[in-house]
Amino acid sequence: MSVTVRPVASKADKKAFVELAYRLNAGDPNWVPPLKDEVRGLITPGKNPWFEHAEAQFFLAERGGKPVGRISAQVDQLVLEHMGAGLGQWGMFEAEDEAIAHALLAAAEDWLRAKGMTRSMGPFSLGIWDEPGLLVEGHDHPPMVMMGHNRAEYQGWIEGAGYRGVKDLYTYDVPSDRPFPPIVERIVASGEKNPRIRIRKVDKSRFAEESALILSILNEAWSDNWGFIPLTDSEIAYAGKKLKPIVLEDMILVAEYDAEEGTGIEPVAFMIGLPDVNEFIRDLKGELFPFGFVKLLWRLKRMRPTGGRVPLMGVVKKLHATRLASQLAFMMIEYIRRAGNGHYGITRAEVGWILDDNAPMLSIANAIEARRNRTYRIYEKALRQ
Structure with missing residues (x-):
């Protein structure tokens, strides 16, 4: 069954975008469900002041009408000013399998190209002060406050889509x-x-x-x-x-x-x-x-x-x-x-x-x-x- 990726366009889409993470991570004993109200606030212009200097498009992947993945694509004017022209970003990434992951990344990249971006960097959900980076080491214990957690498979899927690591962030116990x-x-x-x-x-x-x-x-x-x-x-x-x-x-x-x-x-x-x-x-x-x-x-x-x-x-x-x-x-x-x-x-x-x-x-x-x-x-x- 083919995968389709489309922009989040309605309240129902936004609800599905938020709630998908809870279904996909329900079996991970180390994933900590964030408060849904916090997630909704993060992605809502008018509530999160990040949107005063940035714009984002949210995407849902569907298979047979069922949500199976999500991603954000964003252009931040402060990122362009401080990290260089042409740098777009993505984040809020969740996917059931590698094919879905690649379809989502392709949709985010297409949106960034349409905005004139020449580089794609991520994940950032939504900025570097929120939840930056993909967890690549340390999946065996839950994250602490204000840190993200993701499935270990995501690393291979993202690298398989042509991405290379440019910076590591460490935490210490x-x-x-x-x-x-x-x-x-x-x-x-x-x-x-x-x-x-x-x-x-x-x-x-x-x-x-x-x-x-x-x-x-x-x-x-x-x-x-x-x-x-x-x-x-x-x-x-x-x-x-x-x-x-x-x-x-x-x-x-x-x-x-x-x-x-x-x-x-x-x-x-x-x-x-x-x-x-x-x-x-x-x-x-x-x-x-x-x-x-x-x-x-x-x-x-x-x-x-x-x-x-x-x-x-x-x-x-x-x-x-x-x-x-x-x-x-x-x-x-x-x-x-x-x-x-x-x-x-x-x-x-x-x-x-x-x-x-x-x-x-x-x-x-x-x-x-x-x-x-x-x-x-x-x-x-x-x-x-």
Whole structure:
């Protein structure tokens, strides 16, 4: 029976697009069903401010009238500005078999060509700040909060369609119920004796303001990294609103430093630690109603996860490649470890994602004796006109 691929055009199509992932991944014990309301918000213009600088087309593959695959194709003006002209992207990828996968990729590529794109890169669902990359190592355990999970077969299907890997993103597993190695403890202790350093937790009562501060440091600190796309003001506000319900004040830290006497202390770095809320939503099967919402509220109020994740940290550019930058990073990750384990019972932490060429962060992961547990790969293919 032949496969047809067509654009998502109606509310029923959008519903089928969202719900397909739940059917195709139902047999994977390590797949965590995301909240359907979150997925709908992600792909809806007017709700997700990503659409203020980007456009996307969503496709459904059908066989015998039954949805059997999905994909998005997107053109982001900020990607074109920061990563080069002609670069289109794709994501939200799910497929029953390889033939469906290739038909979906071909449809996305055709749409990108029609938009004048000369390269196709993915997966991004929908941008690099959402769920970037295809999981190629680490299928044997569930992802933590804000990370994706996919079937292992997808790697061969995508590579069979002519895509090559251009960048790997790593996550690292580290026990958080025991101290870091002695050398790290000494670095932290030295920083604690320095009166010019102050590490403070965020003030949740001013969370919008704190989010703007943190993400402004992120935009400046990460601007030279591969794949960097700046977050807009509306995206910063959107991210802050989404994160506020799961924020634990003592696991999101800002480092301040008095560089010269008389100039005043200023924020120079941040680190975000999040509880692994995937543990709280896994059994909800994507549904908040009628009872899932009450369950989730109770679990968030009680907040006793076994896992936590450090998804982001940044140090202002003027401190890059300095001993102070490393010291601040070690201090913040140690304070987050103490809070996560001591206050909330977190025994396992995940650090990342980290770009495969980010030597300073890879060195920090090695210093705290973290173990690489997952690899996500971003692929690219030239589009023939």
